[in-house]
Amino acid sequence: MSDARSTILTAIRAALERRRGGPPMADETTIAAEAERLRARVDATRPDRLGGGPVNAFLKRLVSPAVAATAERVATLGDFPDTVRRYLTAHGLAGSVTLQPHPDLLALDWSEIETHGQPSLDEPVTVGLALGAIAETGTLVFHSGATSPTLFAFLPVHHIVAVEAGRIWSWLEDYADAFAGCAQPRNVNLITGPSGTTDIEGTLVRGAHGPGHLHVVLIGGAVPNSDVAGAPDYATLSERPMGADPPNNSSR
């Protein structure tokens, strides 16, 4: 095995030397500087999505047909259990729901809903808390860990997720930059809408192996005007300042 390693690296170096016409390979500093120059070109290439601020852009993208999640806003995380209860009623979902073992969620008053800890293979509903979100693509961010097991986002039919308005990054790279140089979790899951597939004739169908329904509850940042199944009226929502203030990066 180590033989294969040295064979491959030797072959690469020989080929690169021939391509360069002989001069020695670049040192790490030069390579890093070149990579940084490439990184600096990124911003100008990004699709313009952020009109109206990251919160509104995120919500707009989230409920667009391309992403096909549903969303509502509430004032505080304390409103979340009631929101979940109304969602369950509206969708005729009776019985117990799985609660992601996050201390902020466990601290809430769930007395009106029966909850349990482990999702089953065909779990009807899990209730979770995302680390944050990305406005550009309408994406939720989860970092795996003791308070955020990976399968909670993949086993249920309905995934109801709370995310704080103050934790929305504008662009994909803003999220990447926020954690550059930090220890990586085992899994970073960027989740953009309910699962789907285009594998039969290129036609998009929702609800493949992952959840068929993704409902996002945005916490804070505006006056709630919630409507469980539909999109809020964005025109009436107060705007937050653009990108400049990245969410704080304390790990969840």
Add this chain to the structure above:
Amino acid sequence: MSAVGERLTFKARVRVALADPVLKVAIDRTTGNARTKRAAAIAAWPGFSAARDLGRDIKDHVIAHLDHYLIQFERNAKASGAKIHWACTGPEACDIVVGICRKAGARTVTRSKSMLGEEIGLPHALQEAGIERIETDLAEHIIQLAGDPPSHIVWPALHKTREQVAALFRDHHHNPGTLATIEAMVASARRELRGRFLTADVGISGANFLIADTGAVCTVTNEGNAELTTTPPRVHIVTAGIEKLVPSTAHAMVMLRLLVRSATGAELTQYTTFHCGPKRPGDLDGPAEFHIVLVDGGRTRMLAEGLAEMLRCIRCGACLNHCVVYRQIGGHAYGSTYPGPMGSVLTPMLEGLPRSKDLPHACTLNGQCQEVCPVAIPLPTLLRGWRDRLWRLGLESVSVRQGFALWRFLALRPALYRQASGLAVRMMSWFARDGWIARMPLASGWTRYRDLPRPPGRTFIAQYRRRMRRP
């Protein structure tokens, strides 16, 4: 690879494909959808052209420092607890994967679609080893039931119509239901595969990107099958080509924008996951062992032999969807793991030029593939390079060599050339009806499958001279 691929010549496989009306319907439905959605996604992205240049430059940068980035990736992946394996060839890679499975006492493995896995022959190697393989991607599930090889790098079951998928599920699924709609078919596959996810001993995936500065492996899926494949089993094995590196997560984001729009026309896949090492202390799920097999499989030779630009390829499939040849013959006719323009460049390197000498000719050089390529690979130029090599190695058939000899003879004698081409143009017009030629001597290879447009009455030179004579 397939039984068909082994037995028949390229031309014979093409004849089979062209004679199949259902195949044509299947190809048109998916590639048509793909082209429409990609066009809309690119139109909504004014920065596409600049992003494409940047994507090209990021890949070129990585390729120019490939040794550096491989070592950096290895160091960081090891630090996260991953075990790194290196394989020079496909069979070596398969031996490593099978060895890990055996050591884990694996009876069943779940697998999330990976073209590299197909390239190295992993499905076959697992079968030989007596390990049950459960394909979890819907399209891979379909072709596993059908016993077919993939026919497209993004939609492996592209050659199946929804009617054919319904028939297949009716025969194989335990609880297929009505299968009246595509939604019902997807639901049936979900029910069928659900139980297999949690009971598999090993999960195997590919990699869309390897992130050098974190040691993470990025996978993209829309179905969520990758995470259900890689999270529950005790062991997760990644097989990845050594060209999949990017410097950092931020660089990966640029490549993701290009990849997803070019592949399906979406802006981001539903599930974009960075896998970094095994289960951590306190984690409630995840694999206890995390292996990454880095595979050369001809990539260092591509670097050495003038095909470095092909190492940019991010396997989006746009060149297939826009190729006039692929859209007529589909993927199986190519007889190789990778079909279409990118396949015709890769296959001679992976399987040898003598075995795949027809592929560089399965191209009209119309340039569509290069135009839609998100990393600007000059595919027509690379295909011409193979044609050039075929000629110089004397691998072209006698009839091709004689044809070129005749053309060369005429081309070196301009007066004779003009006479001959003038005669040919006039003769072709005699066979035309309503502007099209349905049949003509020496042209049956073309006219058997489509009409030939009637040429203008005079040659270019004749028209040019006439115009120049005018005041």
